[in-house]
Amino acid sequence: MSExxxxxxxxxxxxxxxxxxxxxxxxxxTDNIGVTGLLHLAILRSPxxxxxxxxxxxxxxxxxxxxxxxxxxxxxxxxxxxxxCAWPVTEDIVxxxxxxxxxDEVRYAGDPVAVVVARDRYAAADALExxxxxxxxxxxxxxxxxxxxxxxxxxxxxxxxNRSYVWPLATGEDYGAVRRRADVVLRRRYLQQRxxxxxxxxxxxxxxxxxxxxxxxxxxxxxxxxVLRVMLSMVTGVPEHKLRVVAPDVGGGFGSKLQVYGExxxxxxxxxxxxxxxxxxxxxxxxxxxxxxxxxxxxxxxxAATSEGKLLGLKVDLLxxxxxxxxxxxxxxxxxxxxxxxxxYKMDAYEFSCTGVFTxxxxxxxxxxxxxxxxxxxxxxxxxxxxxxxxxxPVELRRRNWIGHEEFPYTSVSGLTYDxxxxxxxxxxxxxxxxYDELRAEQAKRTESGxxxxxxxxxxxxxxxxxxxxxxxxxxxxxxxGGWEAASIRMLPTGKVEVVTGSSPHGQGHETxxxxxxxxxxxxxxxxxxxxxxxxxxxxxGMDTYGSRSLVVGGTAVHHAARKVVEKARRVxxxxxxxxxxxxxxxxxxxxxxxxxxxxxxxxxVAFETFSSHDLPDGMEPTVNAEHLVDPDNFSYPxxxxxxxVEVDTETGRTSIRSYVCVDDVGRVVNPxxxxxxxxxxxxxxxxQALYEEAVYDDEGNLVSGxxxxxxxxxxxxxxEFTTDRTETPAxxxxxxxxxxxxxxxxxxxxxxxxxxxxxxRPLGVRDVAMPCSPGRIWEALRSARAGREAQKEGRS
Amino acid sequence: MTRISVTxxxxxxxxxxxxxxxxxxxxxxxxxxxxxxxxxxxxxxGACTVDLDGxxxxxxxxxxxxxxxxxxxxxxxxxxNGEWHPLQKAFxxxxxxxxxxxxxxxxxxxxxxLRENPGPSADEVRHALEGNLxxxxxxxxxxxxxxxxxxxxxxxxxxxxxxxxxx
Numbered sequence: 001m002s003e004x005x006x007x008x009x010x011x012x013x014x015x016x017x018x019x020x021x022x023x024x025x026x027x028x029x030t031d032n033i034g035v036t037g038l039l040h041l042a043i044l045r046s047p048x049x050x051x052x053x054x055x056x057x058x059x060x061x062x063x064x065x066x067x068x069x070x071x072x073x074x075x076x077x078x079x080x081x082x083x084x085c086a087w088p089v090t091e092d093i094v095x096x097x098x099x100x101x102x103x104d105e106v107r108y109a110g111d112p113v114a115v116v117v118a119r120d121r122y123a124a125a126d127a128l129e130x131x132x133x134x135x136x137x138x139x140x141x142x143x144x145x146x147x148x149x150x151x152x153x154x155x156x157x158x159x160x161x162n163r164s165y166v167w168p169l170a171t172g173e174d175y176g177a178v179r180r181r182a183d184v185v186l187r188r189r190y191l192q193q194r195x196x197x198x199x200x201x202x203x204x205x206x207x208x209x210x211x212x213x214x215x216x217x218x219x220x221x222x223x224x225x226x227v228l229r230v231m232l233s234m235v236t237g238v239p240e241h242k243l244r245v246v247a248p249d250v251g252g253g254f255g256s257k258l259q260v261y262g263e264x265x266x267x268x269x270x271x272x273x274x275x276x277x278x279x280x281x282x283x284x285x286x287x288x289x290x291x292x293x294x295x296x297x298x299x300x301x302x303x304a305a306t307s308e309g310k311l312l313g314l315k316v317d318l319l320x321x322x323x324x325x326x327x328x329x330x331x332x333x334x335x336x337x338x339x340x341x342x343x344x345y346k347m348d349a350y351e352f353s354c355t356g357v358f359t360x361x362x363x364x365x366x367x368x369x370x371x372x373x374x375x376x377x378x379x380x381x382x383x384x385x386x387x388x389x390x391x392x393x394p395v396e397l398r399r400r401n402w403i404g405h406e407e408f409p410y411t412s413v414s415g416l417t418y419d420x421x422x423x424x425x426x427x428x429x430x431x432x433x434x435x436y437d438e439l440r441a442e443q444a445k446r447t448e449s450g451x452x453x454x455x456x457x458x459x460x461x462x463x464x465x466x467x468x469x470x471x472x473x474x475x476x477x478x479x480x481x482g483g484w485e486a487a488s489i490r491m492l493p494t495g496k497v498e499v500v501t502g503s504s505p506h507g508q509g510h511e512t513x514x515x516x517x518x519x520x521x522x523x524x525x526x527x528x529x530x531x532x533x534x535x536x537x538x539x540x541x542g543m544d545t546y547g548s549r550s551l552v553v554g555g556t557a558v559h560h561a562a563r564k565v566v567e568k569a570r571r572v573x574x575x576x577x578x579x580x581x582x583x584x585x586x587x588x589x590x591x592x593x594x595x596x597x598x599x600x601x602x603x604x605x606v607a608f609e610t611f612s613s614h615d616l617p618d619g620m621e622p623t624v625n626a627e628h629l630v631d632p633d634n635f636s637y638p639x640x641x642x643x644x645x646v647e648v649d650t651e652t653g654r655t656s657i658r659s660y661v662c663v664d665d666v667g668r669v670v671n672p673x674x675x676x677x678x679x680x681x682x683x684x685x686x687x688x689q690a691l692y693e694e695a696v697y698d699d700e701g702n703l704v705s706g707x708x709x710x711x712x713x714x715x716x717x718x719x720x721e722f723t724t725d726r727t728e729t730p731a732x733x734x735x736x737x738x739x740x741x742x743x744x745x746x747x748x749x750x751x752x753x754x755x756x757x758x759x760x761x762r763p764l765g766v767r768d769v770a771m772p773c774s775p776g777r778i779w780e781a782l783r784s785a786r787a788g789r790e791a792q793k794e795g796r797s
Numbered sequence: 798m799t800r801i802s803v804t805x806x807x808x809x810x811x812x813x814x815x816x817x818x819x820x821x822x823x824x825x826x827x828x829x830x831x832x833x834x835x836x837x838x839x840x841x842x843g844a845c846t847v848d849l850d851g852x853x854x855x856x857x858x859x860x861x862x863x864x865x866x867x868x869x870x871x872x873x874x875x876x877x878n879g880e881w882h883p884l885q886k887a888f889x890x891x892x893x894x895x896x897x898x899x900x901x902x903x904x905x906x907x908x909x910x911l912r913e914n915p916g917p918s919a920d921e922v923r924h925a926l927e928g929n930l931x932x933x934x935x936x937x938x939x940x941x942x943x944x945x946x947x948x949x950x951x952x953x954x955x956x957x958x959x960x961x962x963x964x
Contacts, residue, residue: 025830122818201834249897284842507933708837717927
């Protein structure tokens with residue numbers, strides 16, 4: 001009977017509860033928080049990529065008006081430990097010390113050098129100018145291959161190497177043997193440029209101390225208030241029970257706020273030292289240097305296949321740019337991709353290796369997709385190359401290799417068990433929406449006519465491992481924490497409901513979706529549910545939000561907690577109705593006795609009866625509230641097919657996206673309009689990697705794209721109208737059937753766009769364009785292809 | 798210090814300010830009107846967009862002293878008599894926001910567009926919002942919302958005039 005109510009909220013495009021405060025400006029961004037006596041921090045950052053600090057003198061700053069205190073790295077190192085890395089991926093990983101503020105050496109442009117505390121943000125910024133620092137330049141380390149060569153300058157001289165780790169994986173048959181029986185072996189190198197996440201809200205942190213009792217409240221623009229609390233306690237020595245962490249309204253994250261940042265540590269330490277509240281707010285340009293970057297890999301990928309295009313084996317060797325330090329999950333990011341290179345395809349052998357390399361650049365870490373977009377890019381690019389090599393349409397090549405819908409559950413060559421999927425259905429739907437055959441016909445016509453504006457068609461299929469993560473798998477991968485999520489449900493005396501979640505939203509719409517889930521199970525109105533999150537005092541347990549995990553793990557926890565409430569309430573209702581629990585039906589929030597529907601109690605009435613506790617079953621604890629923690633058994637595996645048509649002007653190198661169609665299968669959907677929005681945003685970021693964005697460094701290690709004036713976050717005219725649709729193959733690993741949607745769009749769109757560009761230009765001899773495929777890069781690729789053709793012609797004549 | 802008088806969302810404020818104080822910091826730190834956020838330091842993102850004497854301005858690129866004698870409308874002044882502005886409604890209904898950080902600036906820029914061009918095409922909407930960056934939505938639902946607001950209300954009715962909202 002409860003299934004009937006399930007249809008009411010889950011699956012419905014509810015406008016979001018979150019919006020009211022956001023559209024009216026009644027928000028609580030961290031920088032909005034003001035308290036009496038608030039002091040402001042400003043941070044002096046290294047202008048050099050690599051240098052020894054021979055002198056840091058903050059005394060000049062202390063004399064400036066409004067300045068309360070100033071600290072060097074050495075001062076702060078006395079009371080704070082190294083910033084944490086929670087994912088040492090190998091036993092012998094090189095894990096350097098990472099002071100929140102540099103002590104002896106700076107290792108990237110932007111590395112903090114000193115801190116000023118002043119009465120307002122202007123005074124703090126002014127006083128930075130009065131700090132004297134002597135830098136003794138050291139050589140920058142920028143090229144990943146050169147960094148590994150003997151005699152390279154070292155980022156961390158005491159470690160004797162720039163190699164952080166080598167992480168290998170070999171599964172299935174022996175790759176060498178499989179390669180020997182292949183008709184075709186293709187090898188390519190792809191470059192994953194560094195990206196700057198650029199969540200619209202810059203980072204900020206406010207710490208309010210209660211000096212008398214040694215308690216601290218840390219407000220931070222973070223994705224991970226719970227993890228942050230544990231880590232801040234370990235790094236600063238403030239006992240965990242004296243530390244409250246709050247993630248108020250958080251303006252986007254995309255992985256960049258999945259971090260324990262030095263500024264958070266410094267703010268807490270300074271508040272402790274001074275016994276006064278402090279605030280630090282990042283400027284955008286500062287963030288480009290100081291907020292971790294994403295991607296940054298050199299990918300060597302090789303496929304072995306038959307002449308019919310049947311994949312036999314895959315070999316991948318990565319060089320992954322760690323940047324100067326290993327931050328929270330830096331080393332693990334490429335490892336999240338390791339399992340995804342085989343994608344949706346069947347093959348016999350897989351060999352993978354990743355080498356983590358230190359450079360004198362901003363540390364890298366999670367950025368939307370985190371390892372999985374990189375993997376999908378490489379495999380989907382080389383699949384297109386293989387299609388050309390064996391003379392097949394790229395869609396047909398994929399068809400010949402993918403796992404059939406009847407083969408699920410299927411254990412991939414890399415060892416993941418894909419629980420469900422239907423790649424045929426998603427692809428067929430996408431092809432129809434796109435008008436694939438018509439576009440191919442138009443393309444042929446235009447190629448033939450020598451149209452200077454070429455039409456290109458790009459395809460990308462994908463799957464991803466989401467719903468991070470089964471804790472035992474995390475243990476095997478040497479990740480320090482678990483992958484569970486917590487929820488509890490409080491039935492208030494008046495029948496209203498509080499859902500407490502350990503997930504920590506920053507734009508995803510948890511308040512709306514969790515309300516939908518709870519309303520269905522409890523049979524209460526959507527409006528009667530309030531979702532409590534992001535404060536370790538009111539939502540004490542959680543593993544927070546990243547890796548498309550919130551709905552899959554956190555939403556499942558809400559579902560289970562609500563079921564527990566119903567079962568407890570059933571006991572009370574049965575007692576009140578003088579019936580046996582087994583004789584009660586529950587539907588639409590009403591318990592009724594089978595056969596006598598007039599004998600009934602609503603769940604709200606039960607909540608009040610439990611509050612008064614005047615007539616509960618003997619021995620029953622006077623509550624129907626419940627808590628549930630979920631540790632997933634498996635990952636979830638969204639998948640989909642994306643198709644992109646581009647027009648590339650061969651005279652200017654300019655690309656415009658003519659149409660973009662994607663069909664994603666994210667399992668069952670709680671709120672379709674929110675899912676669509678997640679896909680849109682993911683597409684925008686994936687397309688941005690393909691066409692627009694890159695963190696550019698010069699030869700000295702200076703970040704050239706150091707502001708939004710130099711780093712092209714696309715605006716509305718830079719992106720097309722998307723056509724999105726879904727197929728729905730429920731996940732079998734959770735009762736909601738959901739798979740997660742936060743990263744899907746980002747994962748598939750980058751290769752779809754680049755495949756389209758290369759498809760447009762292949763008749764002109766272009767085999768690859770490095771991202772971002774700017775007009776300049778495309779024009780260069782065309783020019784060098786033309787030069788190659790002419791040289792070939794001359795060679796023949 | 799310079800003395801300024803600025804009317805923000807219908808209330809007139811008089812203050813002594815440093816000549817270098819940015820309007821956005823004046824709004825946020827002095828007046829406590831934190832509905833207008835700051836997203837960058839190069840005037841690229843548009844999150845801090847407000848209406849300054851009838852035209853949009855990026856309040857990170859205006860000094861508070863330049864706003865002396867001016868009328869400023871922020872996102873916090875859009876609703877009238879407890880009723881949301883048609884654009885606020887449309888953004889909500891069309892799911893045109895996710896994290897919501899760009900939303901105040903988007904609303905102000907879209908409002909300016911609809912005043913100038915009450916019936917814009919999708920392409921015109923995209924170009925009008927060029928100076929406002931959003932990292933969450935891919936802009937599609939923002940465009941949808943602006944079109945919905947223009948279509949639903951029509952130019953004259955899009956925003957109640959001061960006379961109409963007066964009690």
